[in-house]
Amino acid sequence: MNINLTLIGQAISFAIFVWFCMKFVWPPITSALEQRKKKIADGLSAAELGEQALEKAKIDVDSKLSEAKSEAKNIISMAEKRQSDILDEANVKASEETSKKLKLAEQEVEQLSMRLKESLKKDVSKLVVEGAEMILKKEIDKSVHDKAIQDLVTKI
């Protein structure tokens, strides 16, 4: 338990170790700790920002979705209207066409019946005349009776 130069030796080595620690140990490690702390804080705040952005995006998406839905509804209703329009138009056109065709057919039928009547008239009159001729051949002058038949024909 002698006090001697070891005291001074220890003081010197203490000073050297403290100097080394102050120069090469303490600053890098504490700065690393500090930076890591900052990094973690930054990460946390970034995560929070991201969450907020996500929330916003969700709201955005919702509004866009409802917009798109209403637009789609609009388009569908317009298409329905257009469809009924087209159908109506087609109906009108078709009925017009049919009535036109009907009219034409009626006219044709009328003409045909007229012609038939004419020819029937002629045939009947001829037959009548012939019959009458056959019956009256000897008694009736042809010319006088022609005139009478003509009158009859016109009467028919």
Place this chain on the structure above:
Amino acid sequence: MAAGAQTGSEYIKHHLTNWTFGKDPSDGVWKIAETAQQAQEMGFYAIHLDSMGWSVALGFIFILLFGLVGRKATTGVPGGLQNSIEIVIEFIDSNVRDTFSHTNKLIAPMALTAFVWVLLMNLMDLVPVDFIPQIATYIGVHFFAMDPHHVYFKIVPTTDPNVTMGMSLSVFFLALFYSIKNKGVGGFVGELTLHPFTSKNLLIKLILIPINLFLEGVSLLAKPISHGLRLFGNLYAGEMIFILIALLPLYAQWTLSVPWAIFHILVIVLQAFIFMVLMVVYMNMAHDTGDH
């Protein structure tokens, strides 16, 4: 027990003597002391080779370990070594922040150095008392042809008052330096002479100066001495008990040495911590101005 021929008290004395290199007063030659008597006669001009060697080696372990981590310190996910070093650093940092209320870049690294270094030196106390001294004796006898009774080897530097006082006196002189730097010579002298007794009357004030100086002087000088001797005393006592336990018969030693070693783990950490905290407290007092 170490050498068979020794008596108990010789064994203890042998274990408490340092490996001393110094100037022999009888012929003025620098040499290694062969007996405890000779080591004592060498007086101040001697150096304890074992204390110095172990303390410097342990200090190198500290700076190599921490320096390595400091050089490779990553801000990302730390590895196991960096993590444990960071725990120590943060522990010291929070302690210094709590105790030291001023700005001084020296204090925290100094506290870290003191804590880890003292802790490592104290830890040597847990190495069985005869382990390394026996190896040293073997080397001394076989390679240097020494008398086995002349090989002295203490492995716990903090059981050497030179080591603990060397550190506490460094802190003391640093505290004096900062006191004078921060308070000025006048402020420092005023602190020593105008407290704790004070008066508004100038004459009484003058009379009180020597009383104050005496009281403050004693408390000023008591700080480094108690600071260094507290650490020394605790570790010396611990070492002494280990040595006493080593005197028991071989089969009975563990019944005492194991509980004492387990208890001593607490002492080792606690004393290192106390040494560090007192150092920071004294430094804080040296920086405190005004509120006295």
